[in-house]
Amino acid sequence: MAEDHRTSDVAAIGVMVAGDLRQRIRDRTVFIFALVVPLALMVVFNAVFGGMNPEKLSGVRVTLVSEANDAAAGGLAGALADLDSMEVDLTRLPHSDPNAATPKLKTAVEDDKVDVAITVPADFTRSLGTGGQPRVTVVRRGGIEPQIIALVVEGFVSRAAAAAKAASVAGAEGLAPATIAQVALRVADSPPTLDVADREAPPGQLSTQGALVAGQAAFFMFFTIGFGVVAYLEERELGTLPRLRSLPISPHTVMTAKAVVSFILGVVATAVLLLLGVILFDLRYENLLTVGVVVVVSVAAVTASSLVVVRVARTAEQAQMITAILGVVLGILGGSFFQLTGTGFFARLADLTPTAAFIRGVGVGADGGGIADAAAPLTFLLGFGAISVVAAVLLPDRSPAR
Amino acid sequence: MNVVAAIATTALRRYFRDRSNYFFVFLFPLLLILVLGLQFGGIPNMGTVGLIGTGTGARELSEELEQRDLTVQHFDDADEARDLVSRGRIDVAIELPSRWAEGERDLSGTVRITPSSFAKGQAATAAIRQAVASLADRELALGSLVSDGVDRKTAEHAFDRLDSVGPRLSVTKAGDRMENEFQNLGQFDLGAAQQLALFVFLSALTGAIPLIQSRELRVTQRELTTPISTLQLIVGEGLGRIAIALVQGLYIVAGTALLFGVSWGDPIATAATVTMFCGASAGAGLVIGALMDNVNAAAGTSVGVGLVTAALGGSMMPIEFFPSGLLVISRVTPHHWAYRAFATIQRDGGGIGDVLGPLGVLAAMIFVLIPLASVLLRRAVARP
Incomplete structure (x- = not known):
């Protein structure tokens, strides 16, 4: 008998889900919220933000004015040419060149003909050994690349100053002139005592476009899933809910059917949006299984949170507003529009959003990470879903019909 | 005129009677300005x-x-x-x-x-x-x-x-137009101007929903059986929306000035910019409300159009960073002209005379959008 009841519940859920899905497909609203608006935002955001966080540093045009045979200036030119993080287009000019005068160099930088102009004074190397204070000047444009060049020059000057100081101390301590020169040379020419080695970051880095697509998919997930909830409350307002409840089915069948509709809409819409990222922005999801699991678990968690909305909203309009507030607040905090950086209060708060967990999980999968690598975001999402279900059970129903 | 005022007052009263609107109109804009200011305000570093x-x-x-x-x-x-x-x-x-x-x-x-x-x-x-x-x-x-x-x-x-041994280094910056552009701005100044445009426009677009609801309930149709014209009706609805937008806009100006010390510059020029922008935003909301018949679809369209125009108009990224092609598209949005007016007022200490150009464009938008909404509403009412 109990088995028959269960069978009829499953059949009823199937009928209600099919009916609701048919209605949603006929209604343009789901398409607008789930596909059209996110797609429009992805395209526009890509046009606006696409170039803001490039994956490569741009090339930089540098003019170095120095004596042709100055050893230290030659070392600086070598250091600039050896920069492996960006391309340096280096032009060397002697002091005698008419374009080497400081005002002309400044004009060249202002007119965007050169990004950085460096002047190493005449007799630079010799003056280092004699305790002189030659001044190296740098005129640079704004931006990261010219700043890096300025840092390289600063490093060069810092090393030269250490060599000059060492020579000075050696002289004061009464070392022989030949030894003094050796001390200075050793300091100037030695490689740094500390090596700097790069390590690879754990999987999870999304490209700018990847973050944009995952962010928009996460943002509109709340709205798409919310349609199931709204449909339940609309049934209540239209008076069809009591009629459904009068059928020989268990009390939670109607709500379960609505949740299943939300879940299906959420999974399909999110999957389509991620797929559009592949088509439009050439994104790659190296581990599809991980991405798939993240999508399913995220949609389940957000669907669970929509059960709480059913409990606290009195009307369909209220439910829409609560869903919008939840979606917008969690979306903005979680990184749907911009990534909060650092480890401050808001960044910590962002870690408590399903949006951030979804973006993180998609990032891990896109970067080739397995399900184990995505354990942290998946655990969070499961916890978020479980807490939502418990809250939905414990919260009193604010329905005026009751 | 009494008819127009009555319609406007009703629209205003209906909007603020719904307390759930308070979150997006009053609370959320200030929260977002705070977050954006703390995260991105000031000069970017390495x-x-x-x-x-x-x-x-x-x-x-x-x-x-x-x-x-x-x-x-x-x-x-x-x-x-x-x-x-x-x-x-x-x-x-x-x-x-x-x-x-x-x-x-x-x-x-x-x-x-x-x-x-x-x-x-x-x-x-x-x-x-x-x-x-x-x-x-x-x-x-x-x-x-x-x-x-x-x-x-x-x-x-x-x-x-x-200390006095060894070479010295002097570094100077030149030709940095972008940094000079923002150097007079405080931590929250840019974000406040950007978010004002974003939220006022978004709220004004959602004003489309009551216009559709009025048709659904056949209130509009009944109003038009009385001796008032569609233009009077749309101007009344428009004034209501402008009033809502103005309340929100001036609240953001006052709130950010008091809470975050945002410097808005010349008050007359700022008030004129906010007013004209509110007018253009209300006009856009009325066009959507007259064009669409489904409340839910209009809500989705409003969110989409609101966010897309905000991105294109410089409310998410300063237009100074836009490539030239995107800048041309940006000029279609009212946000672009509000941004330019606020930039002149906040950064260069401009007055009303300095922002007549952007204000003129916003005025032109109002004079195109309101009559357009009137025509569309007449057609919408005539639809079976």
């Missing part, structure tokens, strides 16, 4: 690094990094810092050789850095290399002196007293 360790060596390096325009955050756990790199929260994680991190003078070993794959990670890495090299220079010099027989303590003492 990046954020996570430094593992808190010993003397870590502190020394931290100072060097900060001198190089990097923000330093300290971590105890290397895995946590590296995880944040992969999530884009920080640009580089730095692990020091353990003896150096604890403060020993032995600078041998390897500094391990985990950069993000973005340009900012590479830039921060270049800065870290220079900072590490700079710290190592002193040790290198002392090591060289000691190897030639100078006592270490004597060498240290003499070396650290020598």
Whole structure:
């Protein structure tokens, strides 16, 4: 008998889900919220933000004015040419060149003909050994690349100053002139005592476009899933809910059917949006299984949170507003529009959003990470879903019909 | 005129009777301005690094990094810092050789850095290399002196007293139009102007919904059986929306000035810009309300159009960073002209006479959108 009841519940859920899905497909609203608006935002955001966080540093045009045979200036030119993080287009000019005068160099930088102009004074190397204070000047444009060049020059000057100081101390301590020169040379020419080695970051880095697509998919997930909830409350307002409840089915069948509709809409819409990222922005999801699991678990968690909305909203309009507030607040905090950086209060708060967990999980999968690598975001999402279900059970129903 | 005023007052009363509107109209804009100001306000730096360790060596390096325009955050756990790199929260994680991190003078070993794959990670890495090299220079010099027989303590003492020896460096910036553009702005100034345009426009677009509801309930149709014209009806509805938008706009101006010290510049020019922008926004909301028949579809369209125009109009990214093609498209949005007017008022101390151009464009938008909404509403009412 109990088995028959269960069978009829499953059949009823199937009928209600099919009916609701048919209605949603006929209604343009789901398409607008789930596909059209996110797609429009992805395209526009890509046009606006696409170039803001490039994956490569741009090339930089540098003019170095120095004596042709100055050893230290030659070392600086070598250091600039050896920069492996960006391309340096280096032009060397002697002091005698008419374009080497400081005002002309400044004009060249202002007119965007050169990004950085460096002047190493005449007799630079010799003056280092004699305790002189030659001044190296740098005129640079704004931006990261010219700043890096300025840092390289600063490093060069810092090393030269250490060599000059060492020579000075050696002289004061009464070392022989030949030894003094050796001390200075050793300091100037030695490689740094500390090596700097790069390590690879754990999987999870999304490209700018990847973050944009995952962010928009996460943002509109709340709205798409919310349609199931709204449909339940609309049934209540239209008076069809009591009629459904009068059928020989268990009390939670109607709500379960609505949740299943939300879940299906959420999974399909999110999957389509991620797929559009592949088509439009050439994104790659190296581990599809991980991405798939993240999508399913995220949609389940957000669907669970929509059960709480059913409990606290009195009307369909209220439910829409609560869903919008939840979606917008969690979306903005979680990184749907911009990534909060650092480890401050808001960044910590962002870690408590399903949006951030979804973006993180998609990032891990896109970067080739397995399900184990995505354990942290998946655990969070499961916890978020479980807490939502418990809250939905414990919260009193604010329905005026009751 | 009484008819128009009555319709406007009703629209205003209906909007503010729904308390759920208060969140997006009053609370959320200020919260977002606060978050954006704290995160992105001020001059951008070279990046954020996570430094593992808190010993003397870590502190020394931290100072060097900060001198190089990097923000330093300290971590105890290397895995946590590296995880944040992969999530884009920080640009580089730095692990020091353990003896150096604890403060020993032995600078041998390897500094391990985990950069993000973005340009900012590479830039921060270049800065870290220079900072590490700079710290190592002193040790290198002392090591060289000691190897030639100078006592270490004597060498240290003499070396650290020598300030006026060795080359000097002077760095000047030139041709930095972008930095000059924003130098007069406070931490929250730009974000406040941008978010004002975003939220006022978004709220005004959602004004489409009551217009559709009025038709659904056949209130509009009944109103039009009385001796009032469609234009009077739309002007009344429009004035109601403008009043709602003005309340929100002026609230953001006053709220951000009081809470975050935002400098809005000349009050007359600011008030005129906010008013004209509210008019254009209300006009856009009325067009959507007259064009669409489904409340839910209109809500989705309003959110989409609101966010897309905000992005294109400079409410999410300053238009100064736009490529030329995008800048042309941007001019179609009212946000663009409000942005330009606010830029002149806030950054250059401009008055009403300096923003007549953008205000003229916003006025033209009002005079196109309101009659257009009137025509569309007449058609909408005639639909079966």
